[in-house]
Amino acid sequence: MDSSIYLSLFAGKHILIVEDEYFLADETRQKLEQLGSTVIGPAANVQDALELLTTSEIDGAILDVHLGDEFVFPVAERLDEANIPFVFATGYDASVIPAKFSGFTLCEKPTELGKIASALFSAGNGAALN
Numbered sequence: 001m002d003s004s005i006y007l008s009l010f011a012g013k014h015i016l017i018v019e020d021e022y023f024l025a026d027e028t029r030q031k032l033e034q035l036g037s038t039v040i041g042p043a044a045n046v047q048d049a050l051e052l053l054t055t056s057e058i059d060g061a062i063l064d065v066h067l068g069d070e071f072v073f074p075v076a077e078r079l080d081e082a083n084i085p086f087v088f089a090t091g092y093d094a095s096v097i098p099a100k101f102s103g104f105t106l107c108e109k110p111t112e113l114g115k116i117a118s119a120l121f122s123a124g125n126g127a128a129l130n
Contacts, residue, residue: 006117011036013121016052016061018075019089020044020068028062031113044068049075058084060120062107065090065097076101085120 015037019025025042032039040056043049045067052058053075061079063072065088072088079086080101088097089107107115 006114006122007035009117009121010113013059014038014040014057016040016049016056016058016086017042018044018046018049018061018067018072019064020066021064028113035113046070046072046074050078053078053082060084061086062116063088065092071096073098073101087116087119089116 010032013036015032017025017028017032017039019028019042022044025044029039029042040052040058041049043052049072058079061075061084063076063079063086065072076086076088087107088101090096107119
């Protein structure tokens with residue numbers, strides 16, 4: 001199925017982007033805004049992302065796994081606790097993801113927003129995320 005049909009699911013959503021590569025984060029931000037999303041961030045590190053979680057409304061998140069010299073897993077834990085759907089976006093192998101997050105969607109970079117929208121917000125797929 002063509003995942004681009006899911007792009008409209010981003011409309012009106014507040015999406016947290018956690019990505020340390022500026023150009024990739026900015027490109028994703030621009031695409032999401034064109035689809036009608038409000039972008040939270042992008043945050044380039046765990047501390048900034050955790051701060052945004054406490055100060056912003058968030059409907060879903062796109063998380064780069066490796067942020068400089070740290071991993072994004074504390075952010076994933078907080079999102080999971082709050083029942084906010086998220087996806088991991090990474091160029092790394094899935095083996096770097098802790099087993100406790102094995103039910104969450106992993107998208108390879110560059111991110112395909114249609115697949116992400118489906119994973120975050122479509123009926124049936126969202127339940128598998130949390």
